Amino acid sequence: xxxxxxxxxxxxxxxxxxxxxxxxxxxxxxxxxxxxxxxxxxxxxxxxxxxxxxxxxxxxxxxxxxxxxxxxxxxxxxxxxxxxxxxxxxxxxxxxxxxxxxxxxxxxxxxxxxxxxxxxxxxxxxxxxxxxxxxxxxxxxxxxxxxxxxxxxxxxxxxxxxxxxxxxxxxxxxxxxxxxxxxxxxxxxxxxxxxxxxxxxxxxxxxxxxxxxxxxxxxxxxxxxxxxxxxxxxxxxxxxxxxxxxxxxxxxxxxxxxxxxxxxxxxxxx
Numbered sequence: 001x002x003x004x005x006x007x008x009x010x011x012x013x014x015x016x017x018x019x020x021x022x023x024x025x026x027x028x029x030x031x032x033x034x035x036x037x038x039x040x041x042x043x044x045x046x047x048x049x050x051x052x053x054x055x056x057x058x059x060x061x062x063x064x065x066x067x068x069x070x071x072x073x074x075x076x077x078x079x080x081x082x083x084x085x086x087x088x089x090x091x092x093x094x095x096x097x098x099x100x101x102x103x104x105x106x107x108x109x110x111x112x113x114x115x116x117x118x119x120x121x122x123x124x125x126x127x128x129x130x131x132x133x134x135x136x137x138x139x140x141x142x143x144x145x146x147x148x149x150x151x152x153x154x155x156x157x158x159x160x161x162x163x164x165x166x167x168x169x170x171x172x173x174x175x176x177x178x179x180x181x182x183x184x185x186x187x188x189x190x191x192x193x194x195x196x197x198x199x200x201x202x203x204x205x206x207x208x209x210x211x212x213x214x215x216x217x218x219x220x221x222x223x224x225x226x227x228x229x230x231x232x233x234x235x236x237x238x239x240x241x242x243x244x245x246x247x248x249x250x251x252x253x254x255x256x257x258x259x260x261x262x263x264x265x266x267x268x269x270x
Contacts, residue, residue, distance in 0.1 A: 026065070026067075027065050027068055028064050028065055030064050031060075031061045031062075031064035031065035031068060031071070032061070034057045034058070034060040034061035034064065035057070035058065035061040035068075035070070035071055035074070037054075037057045038054040038055075038057035038058040038061065038074060038075075038078070039054070039074060040054075041053050041054040041057060042054035042074075042078050042081070045081070048082055048083060051078055051079075051081055051082035052082075054078050055075065055078050055079065055082065058071055058074055058075035058078060059075065062075065067098055068098070069094075069095050069098035069099030069102065070095075070099075072091050072092070072094040072095040072098060073091070073092060073095035073108065075091045076088045076089070076090070076091030076092035076094075076095060077092075077111075079091060080111075080115055080118075085115050085116075085118055085119045085122070086119070088115050089112055089115050089116065092108055092111060092112050092115075093112065095108060096108055096109065127190060130190070130218075131159050131163075131165060132159070133218075133222045134157055134218060134222060134225065135157050135158060135159045135165075136156075136157060136268070136269070137154065137155070137156055137157075137268075137269040138154070138155040138156075138157060138225060138266035138267060138268060138269060139153070139154055139155070139266065139267055139269060140153040140154075140155065140264055140265070140266055140267075141265050141266070141267045142264060142265070144224065144265035144267065153169055154169075155167055155168065155169050155266055156168050164187065165187070165188040165189070165195065166185060166186065166187050166188070167185070167186035167188065167197070167216070168184070168185055168186075169183060169184035169185075183201060183202045183204075184199075184200070184201045184202070185199070185200045185201075185202075186198075186199055186214055186216065186227075186229070187200075188216060191215070193217060193218060194215065194216045194217040194218050194225075194226075195215070195216045195218075196213065196214075196215055197213065197214040197215065197216060197229075198211075198213065198214075199211070199212045199213055199214040199229055199230065201231075201232075207232055208232070208254065208257065210230065210231075210232050210253070210259070212229075212230045212259060213230075214227065214228060214229035214230070215227075215228040215229075216228070222268075223267065223268045224265055224266065224267055224268070225265065225266040226263065226265055227263065227264050227265070227266060228248065228261065228262075228263050229261075229262060229264075230259045230260065230261055230262070231259070231260060231262050232253060232257050232258070232259060232260075233257070233258050233259075233260050234256060234257060234258075235256050235257060235258050236256070240258065243260045244258075244260060247260035247261045247262055248261035248262065248263060249261035
């Protein structure tokens, strides 16, 4: 072995020591103080609100040492414990950016994947809770927000096994009709604070089948559904202009028929 080869490990060791020493000296003592305080306070946390203070301490440390990778990692892990998953992912990614050769890089990256799984689970649970909150029996109240009921149409909102949400209208306060018997069906998917629906109204001897779209907004803390849906009006109906004036929109449907947008309210059966 040549002298150069013998010296190479020593040179690498010395350069590493110099680098590590230089790196540690770039961290102000004030930043390390905030960092240690953050870890201490996090270890003492007993509930979610207790993480606010260690989060603030880690942020202070980062403000004093903006390139300190470890502070980003600990802040990310603290956000995860606090249930703030988007922030947790953001700061763990910053940790990997500031320390791309970190020995625990694999562990940190896997932790990001774990948090993403938690996010998906949280979204799914919220959607299930949202669905369960609105399923059940409703009645139409054309005088909402007054309690006087003038329209005795019952609606049954069901959640099928495949997760499909359907709202069925039944004539009268009667929820025993099957899907084949009901005259009005809303097939809904989540949209904002409510649902966007494929709307179908079964035709009869007077009206043709109607297929269109509808929107259902969930209001009053889930106790009222604001339903925006179309209805058909004969183009020769003497009250057509009145409907057009009061409606939310209008469009031609087929020969002799006009679609007019309408709004009505469903109130939870007590």
